Amino acid sequence: MARVGEVTQTASTGFTVQCYKLYAAPALGALVRAGGTPASGDSGIGGLAAGSSPNPLIPAGHGQQQGFTGTVVYGVVCRVSTEPLDPGRPVLARGESAATEEELYRSNPQLERLLTSRFEVLIIGHQDAEGSRPFLPPLPPRVHSFVYGCNPEEVAQCTARLDFLHLLLGPGLIAADEVVGACLRGAAQAHSDPDQFLLRAGRALAGELAQDLPRLNAILHRVAPW
Amino acid sequence: MGDDAQGRPLGVVVGGSLTQGVEVRLDSGASVEDLKVGTFVTIQGARHRFMGVVTDIALDSADPRIKHTPPPAGNSFIAQVVSGTVAYGAITVSPHVTLPAALGDDDPPLAAKTIPSHFSRAYTASQRDVEVVFGKEDERHFWIGNPLDMETKVCLDMDELVKRSIGVFGKTGTGKTFLTRLLLVGILQRGRASSIIFDMHSEYGWSGQDTDRSRQVKGLKQLFPAQVSTFTLDEASSRRRGSQVDEVLRIGYQEVEPEDVQMLRETLNLSEVAASAAFNLEREFGQGKWLLGFLALQDRAAVHDLAEKVQVNPQALLSLYNRLDGLRRYGFLVEQAGPDAAAQIIQHAEKGRHVVLEFGRYGNDPTAYVLVSNLLSRRIHQRYVALKEEAEGGGGREPRPLVLVIEEAHKFLSPAIASQTIFGTIARELRKYNVTLMVIDQRPSGIDPEVLSQLGTRLTCQLENERDIDAVLAGAPGGRQLRSVLSRLESRQQALLFGHALPMPVVVRTREYGSDQSYTQLGRRLGVGARRPGLPGGTEIETAEARLEREIKDLF
Ligand SMILES: Nc1ncnc2c1ncn2[C@@H]1O[C@H](COP(=O)(O)OP(=O)(O)OP(=O)(O)O)[C@@H](O)[C@H]1O
Ligand SMILES: [Mg+2]
Numbered sequence: 001m002a003r004v005g006e007v008t009q010t011a012s013t014g015f016t017v018q019c020y021k022l023y024a025a026p027a028l029g030a031l032v033r034a035g036g037t038p039a040s041g042d043s044g045i046g047g048l049a050a051g052s053s054p055n056p057l058i059p060a061g062h063g064q065q066q067g068f069t070g071t072v073v074y075g076v077v078c079r080v081s082t083e084p085l086d087p088g089r090p091v092l093a094r095g096e097s098a099a100t101e102e103e104l105y106r107s108n109p110q111l112e113r114l115l116t117s118r119f120e121v122l123i124i125g126h127q128d129a130e131g132s133r134p135f136l137p138p139l140p141p142r143v144h145s146f147v148y149g150c151n152p153e154e155v156a157q158c159t160a161r162l163d164f165l166h167l168l169l170g171p172g173l174i175a176a177d178e179v180v181g182a183c184l185r186g187a188a189q190a191h192s193d194p195d196q197f198l199l200r201a202g203r204a205l206a207g208e209l210a211q212d213l214p215r216l217n218a219i220l221h222r223v224a225p226w
Numbered sequence: 227m228g229d230d231a232q233g234r235p236l237g238v239v240v241g242g243s244l245t246q247g248v249e250v251r252l253d254s255g256a257s258v259e260d261l262k263v264g265t266f267v268t269i270q271g272a273r274h275r276f277m278g279v280v281t282d283i284a285l286d287s288a289d290p291r292i293k294h295t296p297p298p299a300g301n302s303f304i305a306q307v308v309s310g311t312v313a314y315g316a317i318t319v320s321p322h323v324t325l326p327a328a329l330g331d332d333d334p335p336l337a338a339k340t341i342p343s344h345f346s347r348a349y350t351a352s353q354r355d356v357e358v359v360f361g362k363e364d365e366r367h368f369w370i371g372n373p374l375d376m377e378t379k380v381c382l383d384m385d386e387l388v389k390r391s392i393g394v395f396g397k398t399g400t401g402k403t404f405l406t407r408l409l410l411v412g413i414l415q416r417g418r419a420s421s422i423i424f425d426m427h428s429e430y431g432w433s434g435q436d437t438d439r440s441r442q443v444k445g446l447k448q449l450f451p452a453q454v455s456t457f458t459l460d461e462a463s464s465r466r467r468g469s470q471v472d473e474v475l476r477i478g479y480q481e482v483e484p485e486d487v488q489m490l491r492e493t494l495n496l497s498e499v500a501a502s503a504a505f506n507l508e509r510e511f512g513q514g515k516w517l518l519g520f521l522a523l524q525d526r527a528a529v530h531d532l533a534e535k536v537q538v539n540p541q542a543l544l545s546l547y548n549r550l551d552g553l554r555r556y557g558f559l560v561e562q563a564g565p566d567a568a569a570q571i572i573q574h575a576e577k578g579r580h581v582v583l584e585f586g587r588y589g590n591d592p593t594a595y596v597l598v599s600n601l602l603s604r605r606i607h608q609r610y611v612a613l614k615e616e617a618e619g620g621g622g623r624e625p626r627p628l629v630l631v632i633e634e635a636h637k638f639l640s641p642a643i644a645s646q647t648i649f650g651t652i653a654r655e656l657r658k659y660n661v662t663l664m665v666i667d668q669r670p671s672g673i674d675p676e677v678l679s680q681l682g683t684r685l686t687c688q689l690e691n692e693r694d695i696d697a698v699l700a701g702a703p704g705g706r707q708l709r710s711v712l713s714r715l716e717s718r719q720q721a722l723l724f725g726h727a728l729p730m731p732v733v734v735r736t737r738e739y740g741s742d743q744s745y746t747q748l749g750r751r752l753g754v755g756a757r758r759p760g761l762p763g764g765t766e767i768e769t770a771e772a773r774l775e776r777e778i779k780d781l782f
Binding site (some may be wrong): 225 | 312
């Protein structure tokens with residue numbers, strides 16, 4: 001899948017990504033991958049060469065899963081934002097004379113340089129030499145790690161086990177219920193039987209939230225397929 | 227239900243105790259609606275496999291708020307997710323036995339003395355499991371019925387069954403007589419014991435009634451002509467019913483003893499003083515002569531004179547005279563009987579035959595039934611005590627185990643008289659003298675609790691009266707749980723069985739009796755064990771064919 005940006009800030013539980021293109025962030029709840037070096041030539045923006053810098057975390061020779069070497073970190077997009085690049089230069093309204101928003105952007109090509117899209121990712125698991133693991137990696141991805149969107153196979157594989165819900169439901173995440181809902185709705189499409197997946201996921205949620213019925217209901221309303 | 231080794235998964239053990247039963251939380255795939263009280267469940271513990279029955283079914287939830295905010299009615303997705311997770315079914319299982327670790331092991335199931343550990347998996351019991359617990363039909367096990375909803379057979383251990391007294395209960399029309407017939411066939415097939423049946427309604431010997439299907443069913447004599455002897459007290463009635471009887475029983479007045487009068491107090495409505503006057507009379511007239519002598523008195527004056535002589539209240543003696551005079555209407559009571567009636571019956575029983583005594587029209591007369599059963603049983607018991615003591619002294623063989631079958635047992639075993647009657651004695655002394663009882667009753671609460679507590683195996687059809695239910699379950703382990711099972715029996719051909727002849731309590735649909743196929747299956751003799759050398763009392767009346775076969779075998 002396409003490379004969407006680079007890690008600009010990183011911590012154990014999550015990282016922030018700056019997009020290469022304005023408004024090119026993945027959807028809320030989407031699954032992304034960071035780190036790991038593609039073992040063979042991978043299409044990247046600007047055709048960046050593969051295998052140029054081995055991940056220092058991983059001893060050489062480790063990790064041949066899915067064509068990557070090194071630790072691959074998976075996460076869920078939990079907040080998308082677009083802001084001025086320079087916080088000192090606030091954005092001004094400038095479209096009074098423009099007929100449409102498109103026209104406004106067309107007539108102000110500098111906006112592409114003054115604004116930037118960022119998204120925050122909550123880490124839900126990683127993949128190392130031993131296989132995929134539904135918990136946090138020992139270290140988060142490095143700053144400047146490349147971040148890619150996940151293709152349906154990866155999504156299906158990463159969400160096959162529903163342990164990640166526990167991480168998503170943890171404290172600290174703003175609008176966590178929306179993220180969970182969006183994530184499950186999206187992931188369902190990657191599974192061969194989406195309804196069955198949602199039922200399974202619903203039950204896993206019920207296990208997590210057995211003591212908090214109102215919250216469970218709120219999330220289930222967001223994923224109910226029928 | 228599958229016949230694979232492991233049944234359908236149900237859920238996991240999440241709590242419980244040995245006394246209250248084990249709590250199993252149902253998986254989301256298992257519905258409470260598929261389970262019934264009484265369903266067999268196996269639980270795979272860490273070290274043992276347990277088998278028990280469902281004694282309670284409940285709906286539970288992890289969040290009590292579910293009661294106030296149930297999932298929105300229109301949203302089936304939420305309902306599906308929530309059921310089995312936040313809201314779930316739970317069952318209580320009381321584990322009764324532990325099964326051999328590996329299926330196919332021959333170890334018998336043992337009474338469970340512990341419970342499975344946390345998170346053990348529970349399954350519905352498979353046919354195999356039930357078979358392991360309730361045995362296969364063989365020379366020792368008799369197929370008595372099937373568990374509800376299962377094909378598997380529930381078998382009684384006949385050796386254990388006849389070791390202690392047996393109780394068959396149920397309100398009228400629930401299938402006591404049919405169940406008893408089956409038990410008797412079982413005893414007969416296995417050949418381990420003889421039985422003497424005081425057949426109140428003449429339904430065990432030649433033929434009986436199937437009121438539901440309005441047809442006749444065969445009695446024991448038709449199924450096992452060579453092993454069953456039928457006696458009748460009422461020849462005319464037996465002949466009318468086309469019953470083949472071997473002997474007509476006559477009882478001499480001299481055989482009636484003062485103890486028999488004690489038993490008749492209730493049916494004859496006699497005061498204690500009047501009843502015990504019989505002992506004074508015996509002293510006056512001599513043993514065996516008192517009744518005839520007493521009834522020979524001509525008028526009130528003569529009774530008054532006698533009262534003075536034997537020092538009894540004249541009114542009491544007079545009422546005794548009037549009541550005993552009523553016995554004269556019994557055609558079976560004669561002044562000069564041939565050989566002693568009890569001796570005739572004992573003779574047959576000792577030969578290994580099963581004796582059915584038809585009462586004919588006297589079955590409707592409680593006095594006649596109590597008098598005859600009591601009188602004969604007392605003699606039979608005396609004889610057995612003598613035989614047993616002889617055997618213990620090294621002078622003879624052990625008497626063959628004997629089961630005495632009585633109907634309306636509360637008439638003999640009410641708390642007021644149980645301590646004095648021969649049946650009370652037999653029930654209490656267990657099988658010290660190789661004699662046990664099979665009591666059939668529709669009002670078990672009328673039976674002395676002490677006697678009930680001595681019953682080794684109890685088989686009970688539906689009972690409605692609370693006191694009767696209490697009486698039957700008194701002293702049974704897990705009685706409280708059995709109560710819920712017992713109160714849900716159907717009104718016919720279903721019974722709760724528990725006690726020594728079974729590894730654990732079970733509800734069965736009683737085996738069908740009365741079709742041609744049932745006769746073919748039941749008529750088969752299985753009692754190989756009866757001829758096993760060294761078995762006490764294992765003498766059999768050998769048919770001519772069998773003898774020939776054996777002699778030929780012995781020759782080569
Ligand atoms: N094992 C069975 N096989 C076939 N029919 C049965 C069986 N058990 C019960 N029944 C049916 O139920 C009816 C009543 O059974 P049964 O005569 O044994 O009742 P009971 O309890 O002895 O009644 P009562 O108290 O009046 O003597 C029978 O006539 C028969 O139709
Ligand atoms: Mg009956």
